[in-house]
Amino acid sequence: MFRVLLAESxxxxxxxxxxxxxxxxxRVSQAGNMTQALAEVVANPPDLAIVAAALPPSGGLELLKHxxxxxxxxxxxxxxxxxxxxxxxxxxxxxxxxxxxxxLIPADFAKLVQQALDAGRFMRSPVQMxxxxxxxxxxxxLGHSKPMQELYKAIGRAAxxxxxxxxxxxxxTGKELVARALFQHSARADKPFVVVNCVAIxxxxxESELFGYExxxxxxxxxxxxxxxxxxxxxxxxxxxxxxxxxxxQAKMLxxxxxxxxxxxxxxxxxxVDARIIAATNRDLVxxxxxxxxxxxxxxxxxxxxxxxxxxxxxxxDVPLLADYFLAKVTRELGVRNPGITPEAYELLGAHSxxxxxxxxxNAMEKCLIFGRGHPVGAEEVASLVLEPGEGPGGSxxxxxxxxxxxxxxxxxxxxxxxxxxxxxxRVEEIIVSEALETTKGNxxxxxxxxxxxxxxxLARLKKYGLS
Numbered sequence: 001m002f003r004v005l006l007a008e009s010x011x012x013x014x015x016x017x018x019x020x021x022x023x024x025x026x027r028v029s030q031a032g033n034m035t036q037a038l039a040e041v042v043a044n045p046p047d048l049a050i051v052a053a054a055l056p057p058s059g060g061l062e063l064l065k066h067x068x069x070x071x072x073x074x075x076x077x078x079x080x081x082x083x084x085x086x087x088x089x090x091x092x093x094x095x096x097x098x099x100x101x102x103x104l105i106p107a108d109f110a111k112l113v114q115q116a117l118d119a120g121r122f123m124r125s126p127v128q129m130x131x132x133x134x135x136x137x138x139x140x141x142l143g144h145s146k147p148m149q150e151l152y153k154a155i156g157r158a159a160x161x162x163x164x165x166x167x168x169x170x171x172x173t174g175k176e177l178v179a180r181a182l183f184q185h186s187a188r189a190d191k192p193f194v195v196v197n198c199v200a201i202x203x204x205x206x207e208s209e210l211f212g213y214e215x216x217x218x219x220x221x222x223x224x225x226x227x228x229x230x231x232x233x234x235x236x237x238x239x240x241x242x243x244x245x246x247x248x249x250q251a252k253m254l255x256x257x258x259x260x261x262x263x264x265x266x267x268x269x270x271x272x273v274d275a276r277i278i279a280a281t282n283r284d285l286v287x288x289x290x291x292x293x294x295x296x297x298x299x300x301x302x303x304x305x306x307x308x309x310x311x312x313x314x315x316x317x318d319v320p321l322l323a324d325y326f327l328a329k330v331t332r333e334l335g336v337r338n339p340g341i342t343p344e345a346y347e348l349l350g351a352h353s354x355x356x357x358x359x360x361x362x363n364a365m366e367k368c369l370i371f372g373r374g375h376p377v378g379a380e381e382v383a384s385l386v387l388e389p390g391e392g393p394g395g396s397x398x399x400x401x402x403x404x405x406x407x408x409x410x411x412x413x414x415x416x417x418x419x420x421x422x423x424x425x426x427r428v429e430e431i432i433v434s435e436a437l438e439t440t441k442g443n444x445x446x447x448x449x450x451x452x453x454x455x456x457x458x459l460a461r462l463k464k465y466g467l468s
Contacts, residue, residue, distance in 0.1 A: 002117055003027045005046035007037040007055050007063060013079070013102060017050060020106055024113060032056075034063045041067065046074070048116050053080035053087060053099075061091055068095045072190040073123040075116040079104070082223075092226045093233070095192060101223060115195075122238075123193045127181040129155070141177050142325055143318035147310035151178070158305045159185035164257065166302045167280040169309030172359030175280040178307060179238045182278055191235030194228045199241040207249050208265055217266025229262050232275040242302070243283030243294065250295045257301040277302070312354040312361065319350050322358060326365040327377065339372060344379035344449045347439070352386040383452030430465040433458070437467065 004021050008014040009032045021028050029044050031037035033056045041049075049067055051060040064076050075097040080087065082101055091099045097116045100109065128140040129152050141151070158165055159182050167175045176195075183193050201209050212227030229237055239245075245253070256262055257277060261270035279302050288294035312319065323341060331338040341349075354360050364385045368377040405428075412420050432451070440446040448458040461467075 001025065001027050002047040003029060003044060004113075005029045005031060005037060005040055005044075005049040007031040007034075007049065007060065008052045008079070009033060009054070009056055010052065013052065016104075017079075020104075020109060021050075021113065024110055026113075034058065034066075037063055038066060041070070045071075047120055048113065049074060049076045050113075051076055051078050053078055053091075061087065061094060064091060064094050064096055073120065075120040077112065077116055088224055088226060092231055097192075097231065099226065119193060119195060122176075122180050122195060123183070125180075126184060127177050129181065139177055139180070140325065141174060141181065142322055143315055144321065145310075145315035145318050147315050148318060151307070151309065154305075154307045155181050155185070158182060158307065160187065161305070162187065162276055164276070164302055164304045165278045165307060166285075166305070167278065167307045167309065168285070169280075169282065170311050170357055171282045172357035173309040173311060174358055175282075175309060176238075176240065178309065179240075179278045179280060183236045183238070186236070186276070188235050188276060192232045193236050193238065194232040195238045195240065196228050197240045198245045203246050206246070207252070210249065211252060211262050211264055213265035214267045217264070221266070224264075227262065227264065229256065229275055230264075230271060230273055233273050234275070236276045236278060239277065239279040241281055241283075242279040243281035243285055243288060245294075247293075247295065250298050254295060254298045254301060257298070312357045316350050319354075319361065320346050322361055323349055323365055326362045327369060330366045330369050334369070336369075337374065339369070339374055339376045341377045342379065342449075344440075344446050345377050345382045347450055348379050348382040348386065348452075379446075379449035380452060383449075426465075429461065430467070433461050433465065434467055437462075 004026050006014060006017055006021065006028050008017060008030075014030070018028050018030075029040050029046060031040050037049075037051070037055070040046075051063050051067075053060040055063055060078055060080075064078060067074055067076055072095065076095070078091045078096045078099045080099065080101050088099045097119060098112055100112065125139055129142075141148070143149075143151075155178060165179075165182060167178050169175050180193075183189060196210060198206065208225065208227070210227050210229055212225045212230055213221050215221055215224050239253075252262070256273065256275075259270070260274065261272050263270050283294075285294050285299050285303075289296045289299050312322075320341075323346070327341065328338055349361075349364075356363070364382070365377070367385060368381045372378075372381055409424060412424055433447075436447040436451050437444070440450060444458060444462075445455055448455045451458065
């Protein structure tokens, strides 16, 4: 459970904030002044601090300064009775995650708290690389395959340069982990790390979220708001799913990368910002440029250092290692015994194409553990997850295998055979059963588990096709 330090001397504000935080499942520590707050941080280190700007005796910004000196990675939200322009800017310079004014909108504030906790977790949780099966806690980029070895080298070369990085890869391959690893091994590791998901934020709000706005810039802009990029001054901004960024905002991003400056909505003067940009996408940006959905000049500005993540189907030899890691991680989190994985289950895991990549594998191992009732993860549990409906068109076949089967079917159709469908299906089933027996060296129970069918069903097929 995350712990939040709530440094607030006004009882009405404290109780309303405490209720909101508890409703989010957070543990709250109270402090009515700076001395109490600093003592509480030592006694119970928080994951997030919420500090009132009017906190006695010398104000919340003084506490913010002390907190950031002691732990630069602690996210701090400053709250105030009214927005003061100079105070807003000063809080941002001191490293505040955000500066908000009362009255707070509960839904918006809850979202802000979650964003701050996520940012703190990103900065504090180290991303380990290639450490093997002994990793059971934290996040890790795992794999001994050649594509992963190349990935580790690319991260090592890019991390310390400060250059803009474009991470490309399918959904679920671990782009966020690569971004965090780049940040944690950079010279900016003790500075802010701000994450912006370009898909999760509505298009109408994305510009103000990134660049901020001036008071009166539009209806509802009651005070100045500092954008995420400006908040990350001196640190790193991770723009996730940048391939979905609207063209109008892409133009402002181009200015940031070219001139290292931003302009708030309604503002007239550019503001210099020193922030490293790491972007990620699962889109083909080259194709998007051709289709004029993504600016060519922005693509080249982003693509200073390109890192491509391999899909899991291209590094199948890493699947057993990853399966062990996720199973160990989930058992640790749930506080239960690790039941292990059977050889037959490993075979099925390695044969699956994993369209959802590492994220799908992690989800599958968690489901296997929850529904396995303490038994070793076997082929039947794996088959129910990866070989049943939901697999998607083409099943677990590679594109090459799919094309080969299609060519075989076309030959049968061209030959004009009668009852073609039944003949082809029977032949395919016979081959699959035969290969399962070959793989298991004739062990019918193992073959049945590998195929995801019952033993009597397998025996019936053996009799049907005359297989021993």
